[in-house]
Amino acid sequence: MDYPKQEKEKIRKRIEELKKEIEYHNYRYYILNEPIITDAEYDRLLSELINLENRFPEYLSLDSPTQRVGIEPVSEFSTVEHLTPMLSLSNAFSDEELLAFDQRIKKMSGIEKIEYIVELKIDGLAVALVYEGGILIRGATRGDGVTGEEITNNLKTIKTIPLRLWSENLPDLLEVYGEVYMRKSDFRRLNKERENQGESLFANPRNAAAGSVRQLDSRITAQRKLDIFIYRAIFTNMEKKFTTHQEVLNYLLKIGFKINPHTRVCKDIKEAIEYYHQWIEKKEELDYEVDGMVIKVNSLALRRELGFTTRSPRWAIAYKFPAQQVTSIVKDIVVQVGRTGALTPVAILEPIQISGSIVKRATLHNEDEIRRKDIRIGDTVIVQKAGEVIPEIVKVIKEKRTGQEKVFIFPEHCPVCGGKVFRSKEEAVARCINLSCPAQLKESIGHFASRDAMDIEGLGPAVIEQMVDKGLVKNISDLYFLKKEEIQILERMAEKSALNLLQSIEESKKRPLSRLIYGLGIRFIGVHLSEVLSKHFSSIDHFRKITKDDLLKIKEIGPKSAESILLFFQEKDNWWIINRLREAGVNLGGEEKEKIKEKDLPLKGKQFVLTGTLQEFDRNKxxxxxxxxxxxxxGSVSKKTDYLVVGEDPGSKYQKAIDLNIPILKEKDFKEMINR
Ligand SMILES: [Zn+2]
Known part of the structure; x- marks a missing residue:
């Protein structure tokens, strides 16, 4: 449709207005922690903007807050040159070196007392952001200091990075440096999720932040919770307006950047050293990792006078916190079986105190690690604990060996169930792949009963915990042989809820094969691959004779998943369980499935989006x-959507579908469509 010029101009202005307003509320919310509108009001603004941008894509611009969700993956990052080189800082390792730093500055400048500004040194990933006319145009990693990788789209997904700045009076060109980091709590959550999914874990928050920010697919970056602190700015035409670094930081905060609140001006080096010592212990209270302090000259005039060496500024120095290392003795090495079946060797230590906590165990990661460090039972070792990292053994003090030390032999059988241990070529981790291994049982039952799998209502963690502990359930198939009397002995389980639970267990027998495959918890096989597999192999029995080639012929299946599927179905115990499921009457695919020919698929090739609450179906159903x-x-309405199914209280998808002229089905219409 052609709009009159005036109309279009109005719309362009409204889009500009909305962008400014939304970014301002982001700033109030994420930087100042002082929101002035409700979440609902914020959502309304955002959906109005999304709508207008969809209708008038010519007005969609890089600085729009709708661009924070990430975009299509790239195959590699391009490199960019920083406007000014990002130099590294020289390091001090003791108070004396800091005093010497102060002396040098006094001597060079002839000033008696130097004022410093002291900042926490965040343990993350340094980045540079460039703003032109107040709009973020580029973001890059530090790289070698001269050139870095261009990661603008990834950085845009970080809510605390402003896409546009606030102030009437902005520099034409502004480059700021900051440290991207992941909060400790988010790091723990991420690792937990990865552990549940059988993925490898990040060693520490810094690795997690670096790995997330350097994703080729910015949509993954958008899912990771990252944050940033800005600590330096380079202006083209305003530098002379400020006399101290602190003024610069205050200004940066005012125009939209997140500044660390613990930055402090110290009247001399003595006060700076005191401030540093306060933080050695206090840093543990923060929700982000700090590995030292940075001490900078506060006066900008003095900085200009001092200048740079070839490698670093003369007016700043980093002072790292001491690494906490203590010696101990390895009393034993045991193997723990995790919830995904991973076998992790752990050193049992003579208890020691590190950073205020007692340490009795240290992770040895895996067999290779033990061999590489040559750790033996009885060895005297150096143990280290830093921040979020689990205590680990840095090295063996071999001079202390007596010859009595024992070399550890990694078990070939799971220490919990005695099942065979498997070690794939690609990863260093050894795993127990026995489905009924008690170490994994609670987790695997929980997964089996989850909504995307067999969807057994009422079978939550507390119930599973009791069932396993009381020995009622030794593997997933036992669920189908439970009796009412057995369930009723569980805590807080009245007759009615026992009956309800039995009822939902009964109902789960009818779930389609794909849900069962997913429910079995085969590594790397998520909801989507389970559906793919069930389409290719209509019955579970087909997996008996399956070969790697059969699997690799399926385009979605890679070598890693193929190997995992084969391993799972080669395990005899797993077939024993599957046969008990058969005995109980659980749908394992088969004839019924084969009856449905492609031409009988009435919705073939149609894309649906669901919004609002439906009366008769939940989303999954x-x-x-x-x-x-x-x-x-x-998940979202686009031009490719064929139908939008609308329930009560539809979300913004509804408006979008109307805008895109997509057929809308009420629940009644949808029911008719599926019943034909
Ligand atoms: Zn086991």
Whole structure:
């Protein structure tokens, strides 16, 4: 549709207004922690903007807050040159070196007393952001200091990085440096999720932040919770307006940047050293990792006078916190079996105190690590604990060996269930792949009962915990042989809830094969691959004779998943369980499935989006029906969407579908469609 010029101009102005307003509320919320509108009001502004941008894509611009969600992956990053080289700092390792630093400055400048500004040194990833006319145009990693990798789209997903700045009076060109980091709490959550999914863990928050910010797919970056502190600015035409670094930081905060609140001006080096010592212990209270302090001259005039050496500024120095290392003795090495079956060797130590906590164990990561460091039972070792990292053994003091030390032999069988241990070529981790291994049982039952799997209502963690501890359930198939009397002995389980639970267990027998495959918890096989597998192999029995080639012929299946599938179905115990499921009447695919020919799939190739609450179906059920009939459910409305199914209280998808002229189905219409 052609809009009159005036109309279009109005819309362009409204988009500009909305962008400014939304970024301002981001600033109030994320930087100042002082929101002035409700979440609902904020969502309204955002959805108005999304709408207008969809209708008038010519006005979609790089600085729009709608661009924070990440975009299509790139194959590699391009390199960019920093406007000014990002120099590294020289280091001090003792108070004396800091005093010497102060002496040098006094001597060079002839000034008696130097004022310093002291900042926490955040343990993250240094980045440079460039703003032109107040708009973020580029973001890059530090790289070698001269050139870095261009990661603008990834950095845009960090909510505390302003896409545009606030002030009437902004520099034409501004480059700021900051440290991207992951909060300790988010790091723990991320690692927990990865552990549950059988993925490798990040060693510490810094690695997690660096790995997240350097993702080729910025949509993954957007899912990781990252944050930033800005600590330096380079202006083209305003530097002379400020006399101290502190004024610069205050200004940066005012125009939209996040500044660390613990930065402090110290009247002399003595006060700076005192401030440093306060933080050695206090840093543990922060939700982010700090590995030292940076001491900078506060006066900008003095900085200009001092200048730079070839490698670093003369007016700043980093003072790292001491690494906490203590010696101990390895009393034993034991193997723990994690919830995903991973076998982790752990050193049992003579108890020691590090950074205020007692340490009795240290992780040895895996077999290779033990061999590489040549750690033996009885060895005297140096143990280190830094921040979020689990205590680890840095090295063996071999001079202290007596010849009595014992070399550790990694077990070939799971120490918990006696099942065979498998070690894949690609990863160093050894795993127990026995489905009924008690070490993994609670987790695997929970997964089996989860909504995307067999969806057994009422079978939550507390119930599972008791069932396993009381020995009622030794593997997933036991669920189907439970009796009411057995369930009733569990705590807080009245007769009615026992009956309800039995009822939902009964109902779960009818779930489609894909849900069962997913529920088995085969490594690397998520919801999507389970659906793919169930489409290719219509019955579980097909997996008996399957070969790696059969699997690799399927385009979605890579070598890693293929190997994992084979391993799972080669395990005899797992077939014993599958056969008990068969005995109980659980749907394992088969004839019924084969009856549905492609031409009988009425929704074949159709894309659906769901919004609002449906009366008769929950999301999963509606999704399952659509998929069974050959359709597909996606998360957001686009031109490719064929139908939007609308329930009560629809979200912004509803308006979007109207705007894009996409057919809308009420629940009644949808029911008709699936019943035909
Ligand atoms: Zn086991």
């Amino acid at each position: 509606a999704k399952e029906i659509i998929t069974r009939l050959g359709g597909r459910v996606t």
